[in-house]
Amino acid sequence: MSRRKTTRGGALARVLALVVVLALVAALAWGWRDFTRFTAAPMQVTAAGQSIDIGRGTSFKEIVRELRRRGFTHAAPFAWRLLAERMHVTGRLHAGEYALPVGITPTRLLDNMAKGKVLQRDFTIVDGWTFHEMLQALQQAPKLKHDSVGLDDATIMQRIGAAGEAPEGRFLPETYAYVKGDTDLDVLKRSHEAMVKMLARLWPQRxxxxxxxxxxxxxxxxxxxxxxxxxxxxxxxxxxxxxxxxxxxxxxxxxxxxxxxxxxxxxxxxxxxxxxxxxxxxxxxxxxxxxxxxxxxxxxxxxxxxxxxxxTALYFVARGDGTHVFADTLQEQNHNVACYQLKRCP
Incomplete structure (x- = not known):
């Protein structure tokens, strides 16, 4: 009788063990599915223009804590740690400001941080701006250090390596990318160098x-x-x-x-x-x-x-619609002025 009970007890134990193993396997499969979904699913970024700024010396734990604090992720820190280990980027994340566009995944974010793909912003110098209009616009550029504030024109030119030059006209109107930590003098220097190079290229072809x-x-x-x-x-x-x-x-x-x-x-x-x-x-x-x-x-x-x-034209006058009418003689010019500016067309 005892032998039969022992046999039954052993069988029950084996069944229970099997159940536990199957439960563990199911839990692991479920957990892995959730983890896989987490790595590829968009983070909770609901508005454009979001970013996260990672200072030098910030730990991985602090990065995840900041993401969770701002509501960009609800995943457990363990999931982020596991993903970083899987991507072999733990301890290799660079400091800087990183874009958080709508739809970004945890995998993409960590990859950007590991490669140092920091957020770049654009500053556009508009054709026809004066030098001081450009300076005023630079002062409104976000995340840019404004080192030119309070400096006179001569000092600004000296700081960018163009001492003695009058600043007007010396900067090429284009779009210049910058990152957090750059200064307005950095942008000015690049724009000045771009104009120097362009003139050097175009002048011999005149x-x-x-x-x-x-x-x-x-x-x-x-x-x-x-x-x-x-x-x-x-x-x-x-x-x-x-x-x-x-x-x-x-x-x-x-x-x-x-x-x-x-x-x-x-x-x-x-x-x-x-x-x-x-x-x-x-x-x-x-x-x-x-x-x-x-x-x-x-x-x-x-x-x-x-x-x-x-x-042969030596004169022109605005028509009032953005175009001009040209003339060869002063007599023609006076007629055009009377017609298009004084509204006294015959």
Whole structure:
């Protein structure tokens, strides 16, 4: 009888053991399925523009804690640790700011951190901005150190390695990427170097017999073209007008240069007295090019200054719709002014 009970007891134990093993296997399978789902499922990022900033010396545990605190993940720290071990990135995560776009997965985030793919932001310098308009925009750029604040123009140029240069026109309008920790002087230096390289490349390819002695002269003329028109189909025509006027030793008589010379005295309307009040930038009272550019010219305006359109026009006037009408003689110009500006068309 005892032997039968023993046999039955052993069988029951084996069944129980099997049940436990199967339960463990099921639990492990369930857990693995959940873990696999966690690694590939989007994190709880519900709005664009989110990021996480990882300081130097931040531990993996602290990173996960911050993600959980901000509600980007509800997964247990153990799951994150297991994923990092599986990816072989534990202890290899770089400091920096990382983007958290909607739809990012834990695997993608850890991969970005391991490769140091920090968040890049863009700052765009707009064609035709003045130097000080560019500085004002830079001061609004997020996550950028504003080291230029309080510095005068000469000191800024010295800090970026361009001591002695007037800043206007020296920076190439383009989009520049930066990361947290960069300074506005870093962006300015890169933009200045980009303009230097572009002028060095384009100047040797210029048209023949231009009344421009140096690349800086081309930059000055390009800035005038930039401010006179934003239309791609007119840049070369307007550059041609100014080139012919320089060749004939005529006054350039360009309003944007006068306005630039007025500085804070310009209030949105240029008057006759402004055209006769002499400043270094008044091209109605002084011959030749102004002493510096009057804005930051983009590449198309520089190319137009170096490759002006052929023709005979010496004048132009705005139609009022963004385009201009050109004239060969002063008589034609006066007629066009009366028609398009004074609205006295015959």
């Amino acid at each position: 048209a023949e017999n231009l009344p421009l002695a140096t690349p800086y002269d081309a930059l000055i003329l390009a800035s005038i073209v930039e401010k006179e028109t934003g239309r791609a189909d007119e840049r070369e025509k307007i550059a041609g007008v100014f080139v012919r006027r320089l060749q004939k030793h005529m006054l350039l008589q360009t309003d944007p240069s006068v306005i630039y010379g007025m500085g804070a005295n310009y209030h949105g309307n240029i008057r006759k007295v402004d055209l006769t009040t002499d400043t270094p930038y008044n091209t109605y009272t002084r011959p030749g090019l102004p002493p510096t550019p009057i804005a930051l010219p983009g590449k198309p305006a520089i190319e137009a200054a170096l490759h002006p359109a052929d023709g």
